[in-house]
Amino acid sequence: MKELLILVVVTIFTLATYYLVEPFAHSQMHKHVxxxxxxxxxxxxxxxxxxxxxxxxxxxxxxxxxxxxSIDVAGMPAPMDAVTAAASYGVNPPDLSNAGAVYDAKFLAxxxxxxxxxxxxxxxxxxxxxxxxxxxAFYGTGGDLDQEVADMVAYxxxxxxxxxxxxxxxxxxxxxxxxxxxxxxxxxxxxTTPTFKYEKESLAFQIQxxxxxxxxxxxxxxxxxxxxxxxxSRGEHxxxxxxxxxxxxxxxxxxxxVGVNKHAAEQVIEYLKDSGDAKRHEREEVGKYVxxxxxxxxIFAILWKKQVWRDLH
Amino acid sequence: xxxxxxxxxxxxxxNQRLGIDTVRRVMATEYWIPKNINFLxxxxxxxxxxxxxxxxxxxxxxxxxxxxxxxxxxxxNYTIMNEVEFGWLWRHIHGVAASVVFxxxxxxxxxxxxxxxxxxxxxxxxxxxxxxxxxxxxxxxxGYMLPWGQMSYWAGMVITNLFAGGSLHADGxxxxxxxxxxxxxxxxxxxxxxxxxxxxxxxxxxIGLHFGALRxxxxxxxxxxxxxxxxxxxKYKAGDKAGSKVIAFVNDFLSKDMMVVAIxxxxxxxxxxxxxxxxMDPVNFDPADGLKTPAxxxxxxxxxxxxxxxxxxxxxxxxxxxxxxxxxxxxLPFLDRSPNAVPASRRGLFQVWFWLxxxxxxxxxxxxxxPPEGVFSTIGLYAALTFIALWIALPxxxxxxxxx
Ligand code: HEM
Numbered sequence: 001m002k003e004l005l006i007l008v009v010v011t012i013f014t015l016a017t018y019y020l021v022e023p024f025a026h027s028q029m030h031k032h033v034x035x036x037x038x039x040x041x042x043x044x045x046x047x048x049x050x051x052x053x054x055x056x057x058x059x060x061x062x063x064x065x066x067x068x069x070s071i072d073v074a075g076m077p078a079p080m081d082a083v084t085a086a087a088s089y090g091v092n093p094p095d096l097s098n099a100g101a102v103y104d105a106k107f108l109a110x111x112x113x114x115x116x117x118x119x120x121x122x123x124x125x126x127x128x129x130x131x132x133x134x135x136x137a138f139y140g141t142g143g144d145l146d147q148e149v150a151d152m153v154a155y156x157x158x159x160x161x162x163x164x165x166x167x168x169x170x171x172x173x174x175x176x177x178x179x180x181x182x183x184x185x186x187x188x189x190x191x192t193t194p195t196f197k198y199e200k201e202s203l204a205f206q207i208q209x210x211x212x213x214x215x216x217x218x219x220x221x222x223x224x225x226x227x228x229x230x231x232x233s234r235g236e237h238x239x240x241x242x243x244x245x246x247x248x249x250x251x252x253x254x255x256x257x258v259g260v261n262k263h264a265a266e267q268v269i270e271y272l273k274d275s276g277d278a279k280r281h282e283r284e285e286v287g288k289y290v291x292x293x294x295x296x297x298x299i300f301a302i303l304w305k306k307q308v309w310r311d312l313h
Numbered sequence: 314x315x316x317x318x319x320x321x322x323x324x325x326x327x328n329q330r331l332g333i334d335t336v337r338r339v340m341a342t343e344y345w346i347p348k349n350i351n352f353l354x355x356x357x358x359x360x361x362x363x364x365x366x367x368x369x370x371x372x373x374x375x376x377x378x379x380x381x382x383x384x385x386x387x388x389x390n391y392t393i394m395n396e397v398e399f400g401w402l403w404r405h406i407h408g409v410a411a412s413v414v415f416x417x418x419x420x421x422x423x424x425x426x427x428x429x430x431x432x433x434x435x436x437x438x439x440x441x442x443x444x445x446x447x448x449x450x451x452x453x454x455x456g457y458m459l460p461w462g463q464m465s466y467w468a469g470m471v472i473t474n475l476f477a478g479g480s481l482h483a484d485g486x487x488x489x490x491x492x493x494x495x496x497x498x499x500x501x502x503x504x505x506x507x508x509x510x511x512x513x514x515x516x517x518x519x520i521g522l523h524f525g526a527l528r529x530x531x532x533x534x535x536x537x538x539x540x541x542x543x544x545x546x547x548k549y550k551a552g553d554k555a556g557s558k559v560i561a562f563v564n565d566f567l568s569k570d571m572m573v574v575a576i577x578x579x580x581x582x583x584x585x586x587x588x589x590x591x592x593m594d595p596v597n598f599d600p601a602d603g604l605k606t607p608a609x610x611x612x613x614x615x616x617x618x619x620x621x622x623x624x625x626x627x628x629x630x631x632x633x634x635x636x637x638x639x640x641x642x643x644x645l646p647f648l649d650r651s652p653n654a655v656p657a658s659r660r661g662l663f664q665v666w667f668w669l670x671x672x673x674x675x676x677x678x679x680x681x682x683x684p685p686e687g688v689f690s691t692i693g694l695y696a697a698l699t700f701i702a703l704w705i706a707l708p709x710x711x712x713x714x715x716x717x
Pocket of ligand 1: 353354355356357358360361364418421422425428430431435438439440441442443444445446449520523527531532533534
């Protein structure tokens with residue numbers, strides 16, 4: 001009984017210390033932001049029902065989206081390669097093939113009408129001061145603006161993959177990949193690093209990446225960090241709420257609110273786990289067996305002790 | 314020359330040459346341990362096992378780790394964690410064991426303090442134990458440099474800066490330790506050497522010394538009872554195992570040790586697989602960047618109490634207080650003036666001293682991590698002053714302690 005009492009005392013002091021240096025200290029050091037579940041409540045609801053066919057015409061024609069963006073699934077190539085595009089816009093406009101699957105619909109509509117506002121970068125792009133966002137706003141082609149925007153959103157959704165087909169790689173590459181490299185997943189801002197036969201080719205590729213990054217730094221003011229193991233340095237909750245609205249954590253940051261929907265956000269997190277915590281499934285699996293083994297080992301150890309000590313009492 | 318006969322068995326062959334029967338008797342079957350001890354006396358064995366885990370996992374990590382500032386971070390976080398089969402397992406075992414070993418060391422130390430096991434011939438056990446503590450601290454610190462993350466870099470910066478001695482401005486000494494003006498390649502390579510060679514060697518030697526120091530005085534017991542080991546051992550050997558106050562190290566005590574070790578390992582592997590973040594600070598998963606100071610720089614939890622003794626004061630006073638905290642525990646056998654080697658519960662004011670010290674060190678630990686602002690820095694200051702006051706009070710209260 002005395003041993004049990006000692007164990008209780010030791011446990012209480014250990015847990016108290018743990019509580020103070022871990023949960024408590026971290027709650028004092030870091031701001032806690034609750035997730036809004038990617039609701040984007042500050043953005044107006046879509047009122048009109050879109051028509052994908054008319055949307056297609058607008059996207060490829062009147063609205064000029066394809067003047068800057070590629071749409072691979074619709075056979076629309078990029079007007080320029082990534083490095084040249086970054087030199088003109090600061091960053092390579094993402095391929096829109098799966099935009100309908102990764103971005104929230106309300107967000108897309110607002111983005112088309114007023115990019116700086118949707119992206120929450122109005123502190124950097126103030127129209128009154130003549131600071132134009134590199135993605136030009138769409139003012140309509142004469143019809144009902146909201147209807148036209150809804151049509152384009154409907155079109156983007158119609159060509160995109162189904163939610164269940166949305167892979168972690170599609171989500172990450174579409175939404176974050178133009179700014180954030182992830183070298184554990186071999187991702188650079190201009191695409192996946194190919195395997196090269198000759199060092200010359202490898203160096204040429206690296207130069208392109210560096211040139212792209214130069215433009216990006218000019219545009220963002222800083223090089224967006226490589227996210228390879230951000231899942232361990234920042235944790236899931238932080239990344240989730242950060243991508244929902246970076247301004248919550250870093251007031252005035254250049255990183256835009258990217259407007260992902262909840263499902264795509266989960267896929268982005270999955271991608272980051274695959275690069276930064278690749279063996280997590282194996283860990284849980286192996287953990288189970290080791291725990292079972294240790295319990296059996298402990299039972300035998302207790303039995304042995306009981307046997308040896310029978311003569312000692 | 315000794316006389317050798319044709320061996321009758323492998324055992325006999327070895328016995329003639331190595332005296333293994335004698336070794337076995339002296340170190341195991343006739344190494345007497347008091348019967349009246351609780352599971353806290355198994356902490357030494359728990360420490361030995363944890364050290365073995367550190368050693369084995371460390372050897373595996375060493376096969377892929379690269380001590381180069383350009384590749385160290387990825388060799389750990391990518392090669393070992395993602396590519397090498399079970400590399401993640403060795404790393405998590407190593408990281409968690411490095412943290413848990415300190416928890417057990419503190420439990421082991423406070424057990425010694427509570428039962429007065431540093432007196433009456435046990436001074437060398439205590440002193441060798443403290444040397445182990447200091448070497449383990451250096452081992453943990455040098456290991457923390459190796460992944461070359463943000464905390465490696467900045468903790469390395471802050472801790473080596475302490476050697477400038479405040480207004481002594483011994484910057485030359487700091488540069489000598491770093492091998493450079495700031496932590497860089499030379500710094501990493503030398504801490505690598507310390508971590509994988511010199512300090513483990515020293516630890517192995519000190520563990521030998523610690524065990525050797527135990528052999529003559531024997532371990533204490535939970536009532537502070539003076540045991541005549543020869544009389545009790547004779548009783549045991551005559552077959553009166555139940556009546557004897559001692560037990561043999563092997564198998565009697567060992568079976569209890571292993572029981573405690575087994576239960577401890579359940580807890581340990583639970584941490585390894587499901588709760589490892591406390592031992593692997595998130596900030597250290599950002600690569601070292603000399604241009605970007607992290608918002609909060611703090612050492613690992615087991616250094617926090619002494620860090621907090623440094624922090625609330627001005628630089629010079631803080632350094633003196635810090636130096637005081639580092640060495641004062643070694644002097645415990647001499648500062649405790651009472652001859653009573655009995656549990657604190659029977660030692661009057663010393664009992665109060667013991668619990669105050671324990672709680673004070675936990676408070677210091679907590680405040681050492683929190684940002685030094687507002688009420689936290691006030692609490693930290695008072696806790697640091699209490700720590701110093703307790704040590705000044707110790708000789709006085711123990712001098713007047715009644716014979717127990
Ligand atoms: C990793 C390092 C260490 C190892 C492997 C270790 C191992 C052991 C072992 C096996 C024992 C005998 C069994 C027991 O009483 O637990 C022991 C006893 C002891 N150790 Fe340690 N120890 C370590 C560190 C320390 C430290 C840091 C201290 C404190 C300064 C310390 C102080 C003592 C004392 C005072 C005893 C005697 C206990 C008694 O007589 O009741 N040891 N140690």
